Amino acid sequence: MASKFIVVKCECGNEQNIFSHSSRPIDCKVCGKRLASSSGGKAIITNGKIVKELE
Numbered sequence: 337m338a339s340k341f342i343v344v345k346c347e348c349g350n351e352q353n354i355f356s357h358s359s360r361p362i363d364c365k366v367c368g369k370r371l372a373s374s375s376g377g378k379a380i381i382t383n384g385k386i387v388k389e390l391e
């Protein structure tokens with residue numbers, strides 16, 4: 337199970353790089369919405385969508 341960075345596009349239009357296996361929640365830097373929640377493994381995208389996966 338490889339860890340990597342993913343680009344998530346928020347509902348507000350902001351695109352943000354996040355760690356795919358982040359151990360803590362990640363909020364949008366622009367509007368503050370929760371982009372991803374920690375699940376103990378792969379982060380769960382809660383708002384917006386994945387637009388790119390970076391190796």
Ligand SMILES: [Zn+2]
Nearest residue numbers: 346348364367
């Ligand atoms: Zn946002």
